[in-house]
Amino acid sequence: MAQKFQTLPGFRDFFPEDCAARNYIFDVWRRVARRYGFVEYEGPILEPTELYRRKSGDEIVNQLFCFEDKGERDVSMRPELTPTLARMAAARQRDFRKPLRWFAIGQFFRYEKHQKGRGREFYQFNCDILGEDSRLADAELVALAIDLMRELGFTDQDFRIRISDRNAWVEFAQKNSVAEEDITTFLQIIDKMERTAEEKTASQLEAIGLSLPQIREFLESGADASTDLQGILDDLAARGFASYLEVDLSIVRGLAYYTGPVFEIFDIGKGMRAVAGGGRYDQLLNLIGGVDLPACGFAMGDMVITDLVRETPGPDKLLTEAIEADRAIEVFVIVADPGKQAEAAGIIQRLREAGKRVHFSFGEAKVGKQFQAAEQAGAKHAVIVGSEFPEVSVKNLAARSEVKATPDTILEALDS
């Protein structure tokens, strides 16, 4: 007996229904990004491993699908897009007018524990503005993120954007005489604070000359902590987005390269899952590509958002409709007289040339069987080609109505 092959753990097969769901999410990502005037790009799935050693967090580097290729290069399947974007933008930034508004939809790979909402492979929407230091650019990205959620059918009852500013923390540290070399450590303490025992946080802070009450007080300051944050909030309020926003200074984001405002989308149901996140990273393009371009961006993965869509009635309905539309057939051509196979082929071709989605039965099936196949395909119409050709019947399968037509009038008959 033949060996049964299996999908690797953490990797997905996309059967047609899954693929339709994936494409629906992709379409929303693409549609909203384009409305914001962004253009799509894409990089390679395989990159030199060194590209990730340079900037990604340790966690990411430890999870690389890395290997030596047949040319003895140390290569990795990409775990994220930002280093590739930095490489690409640096290589050709002179060719483009700033700011660049670029987005990408692609697949990424991390060898991590396989669990719900997290695979070893996932798709991600990446969206970045390069070459712009106005805080309006940060606001534009937050607005785009909100509109992605709204386009999927979510409301302000379903999600929030938590927004913060790393710079506010850096200024706080400087004002409180934290040594320059301790600032990265300090940001890591804040990042992990929510998941760390209080005493541990307190002693870590003490080691760099700070106290927990000081931090708590600053956390309370909200938007007052940063004029940048205030500017972003004002712009978003002008767009009508105030109800989606929440200042939460405890958000610092793990990755080392953020330099200013940062934000996360999370669901406000029981899950409190992070759905997307990003922020400003003004030094990364210099680090990777040697060009000085301020930048901000965010990413949204496909797995958590798809789970969330399926769990939320409004968004789930839109998804279900998209899946239905993906498989719906417009016309099923039925050959009622085996001698008219060639005439039917001509009609099938004609309908497809008019953009119709057309099915028919291969081989010589009985007419009843062909009608059954038409129903099973969910066809709206059947066109019956029989011995009366060039007269054909056009049947509306749902309405159970029927009209006669000729090859020249079928399209009108279908649209009536």
Place this chain on the structure above:
Amino acid sequence: MAQKFQTLPGFRDFFPEDCAARNYIFDVWRRVARRYGFVEYEGPILEPTELYRRKSGDEIVNQLFCFEDKGERDVSMRPELTPTLARMAAARQRDFRKPLRWFAIGQFFRYEKHQKGRGREFYQFNCDILGEDSRLADAELVALAIDLMRELGFTDQDFRIRISDRNAWVEFAQKNSVAEEDITTFLQIIDKMERTAEEKTASQLEAIGLSLPQIREFLESGADASTDLQGILDDLAARGFASYLEVDLSIVRGLAYYTGPVFEIFDIGKGMRAVAGGGRYDQLLNLIGGVDLPACGFAMGDMVITDLVRETPGPDKLLTEAIEADRAIEVFVIVADPGKQAEAAGIIQRLREAGKRVHFSFGEAKVGKQFQAAEQAGAKHAVIVGSEFPEVSVKNLAARSEVKATPDTILEALDS
């Protein structure tokens, strides 16, 4: 100075213009396949290496990007989709009504010599009918392939489908008493004949009891060599596709798994490049997944077809228009009074919610600079928000005409 990172040899960066070209090809693939009633699926990019050892030709196995993952599995970046399709279809074939009409658009990886029209990474359109042994299914695939080319703007002056039948050769071999165990060797001799010295072919044939003149005579027989081929040609003629077709029995196709009609699209310009190819493979699903499902399919890569589109004036024009459309901005919102930033933000949001593609300048640029940015973005219209707000100006940048509007009437003003 920062290290300059480079793309791996044979891998591509898709800058926005390249990505727009890629997406245009994808859109054509998807549009035509859907018109034929096919549904999209996708498999993992990484698979157990054993999946390819089982059925792919030696050439493909030698070109695998294979490695051991962190879980000590022998894995490969996929070089082709058919084994994955066979695995997926076998795993869930009971859930689907036959025949399946499935297509996929994805990326593949082969470590081979990097040259024009061939990279180490490429996209491929795969299109298969599973669970159908009627030759009308083979014809349907050939028709779909022809319509892909036509949708791209090619005519019968640009390409041909060469069609053949492996079974005709198997029957020929059997009729001429070639031993059963020599038939695979025989097919390989025919496959390589065009690229092999005549004497060598003659002596190879002699070794299995055949002669070169016998083969030549059979090659001449064309469609008469096989009733299957004749059926396919008749059906395609009924669809109006006769002028695209050419019987060429020298086509056998290299891969071991084909079992019936096979075909290739090639360009008839100087290149004579193969653009796509496929055929019937009735045993593969059994071999991979242990289920008995007849199947046929074909694949088209993105690299040769994109080169061909760019070299051919009609198709190139369509591509160029698609690239233009990808970057075209509909409305550029200009803030003529810095005090009206918030009002402008509201209008931007309103236009985007109506589906318009909208740009604006971040930060406080002079009005002249903003107009310049609007022109550079190729915007059709500018909406100017100034001190007269709620009155705004809507300017058609091409026609240099201008009308006044309010936030409530901007959409009408844009469409007029």
